[in-house]
Amino acid sequence: MAGNSDPLTPRAKLAVTAGKAVAAASRAAGRGSGSVIGGRVALKLDPDLLARLAQNLDVVLVSATNGKTTTTRLIAEALRAAGPVVSNALGANMPAGITSALAGGSDAKFAVIEVDEKYLAGVARDTDPKCIALLNLSRDQLDRAAETRMLAENWREGLAGSKSVVVANADDPLVVWAASSSPNVIWVAAGQMWKDDAWSCPSCGGVMQRPGDDWYCGECGFRRPTPSWALSGDHVLDPHGSAWPIHLQLPGRANKANAASSAAVAAVFGVPPQVALERMYQVQAVAGRYDVVQFQNRDLRLLLAKNPAGWLETFSLIDPPPTPVILSVNARSADGTDTSWLWDVDYTRLTGHPIFVIGDRKLDLAVRLEVANQSFQVCENLDQAVQLAPPGRIEVIANYTAFQDLRRRVGN
Structure with missing residues (x-):
């Protein structure tokens, strides 16, 4: 542990203050937590800020x-x-x-x-x-x-x-x-x-x-x-x-x-x-992952899976058939715009589950499920998928931005 008790120079303190102000303004404008834009501003003002903040x-x-x-x-x-x-x-x-x-x-x-x-x-x-x-x-x-x-x-x-x-x-x-x-x-x-x-x-x-x-x-x-x-x-x-x-x-x-x-x-x-x-044991959910939420008088469990390895692990978590499953896939910049990875996922593991498909790239996913011989329904949005799903808790599996969309929709 190096350094004195206050490692921050006046410039670094200014950078921290400015970053926090920008982050607060971003939050107030409803644009998320503001942590990224706040950090960018702070690093512009003091490029060594990360090292200074970490040194104690x-x-x-x-x-x-x-x-x-x-x-x-x-x-x-x-x-x-x-x-x-x-x-x-x-x-x-x-x-x-x-x-x-x-x-x-x-x-x-x-x-x-x-x-x-x-x-x-x-x-x-x-x-x-x-x-x-x-x-x-x-x-x-x-x-x-x-x-x-x-x-x-x-x-x-x-x-x-x-x-x-x-x-x-x-x-x-x-x-x-x-x-x-x-x-x-x-x-x-x-x-x-x-x-x-x-x-x-x-x-x-x-x-x-x-x-x-x-x-x-x-x-x-x-x-x-x-x-x-x-x-x-x-x-x-x-x-x-x-x-x-x-x-x-x-x-x-x-x-x-x-x-x-x-x-x-x-x-x-x-x-x-x-x-x-x-x-x-204190950790119940992580940024909404694994949360069970109430939506349209149904229990939905929210699961994040953003690549083949993650989908494989997630399939091992879900309740057995005939538990309904909603799958949502986007391909925005935070997800990666290339959806060819869908072909690396073994969707035959979902056999016996009623499947409902939503998200920006629902048709890409539909083609993949068709080839995997799964029966599924393509839906306009989460609301429609939930209405069509048979009774019981619904497992909802989504990739990164699709997961964020879902959390906003269910108010989580």
Whole structure:
């Protein structure tokens, strides 16, 4: 922990004040939280502001294609056992949003920051994190985020020689390859349901062998490292072999994996697994995800799935048939405008569910479901889909901006 008790120069203080004013004006105008525009203004006035705000904090960065918002929340809850935490809990995960979040945490000891995969190396340079959590890499926003191998390369270069403790998923070959350039890695066996982005070796391009839960490259010898933490059913195994029960209100195996990684991060800061995992129980929903809401006298459960890996995990969460399912897909800039990823999702897993399709790209999705031999109805909007759905709780699965549209419509 470097620096004096007040690291902010007069210019930095002016930048923070101006950023907050612009954010407040944006909120008042009904344009969202204002954190991104406020952060942009603040960084224009002081380009070094992010580094200044971070220098008296113990910083944790969390990056991944899937699960980073939830894992950020879980780590933040766990670390509150050791002191006040500032976090970008609403998911504004590029430099402007991160700067806004840190500017609001004057009394914090820890900063737990979700970082967009493309920006990880730069944010790590600016914030000198004590710990970096890397969960997974899979295809997402194909027109913006580049190929997963390029992201892994970017991470690998950015982490080379880093002083940070890197907590990384031993089951994702791309993450292992990226993290292996760092001298201080804690490996977590968090599992990997989606494997289609890691069939070739990131080190040499050879074919990966995947016997059971293990993996290795038959050509160059690159292989799964031995984990010191592991997810085992409903328990986290710590480096001493003790099993700690996971009690979460969040559903699904993916969130247990997020909890296992979060417990490993908390331990870096001296928070024991039992305390960390008990605190994670407080998290009921994350930015509206997993919320059950009342709409038109029906219970709707809102689930976010923005890429093939996320859809695969989400299908494992939903209630069995004949539970009705509403699917909504947009392709705005925040989603990625390329919807070819729909063909990577196994929609046959929805067989037996009455399916209703909405969203900007409902016809793209309809063609995909037709090929997958699913019976479905295309609807104009959420209201119509809910009216047509048979009785019972409805599972609503949407990608990023479609999810935000849904939350606005149901008043969540």
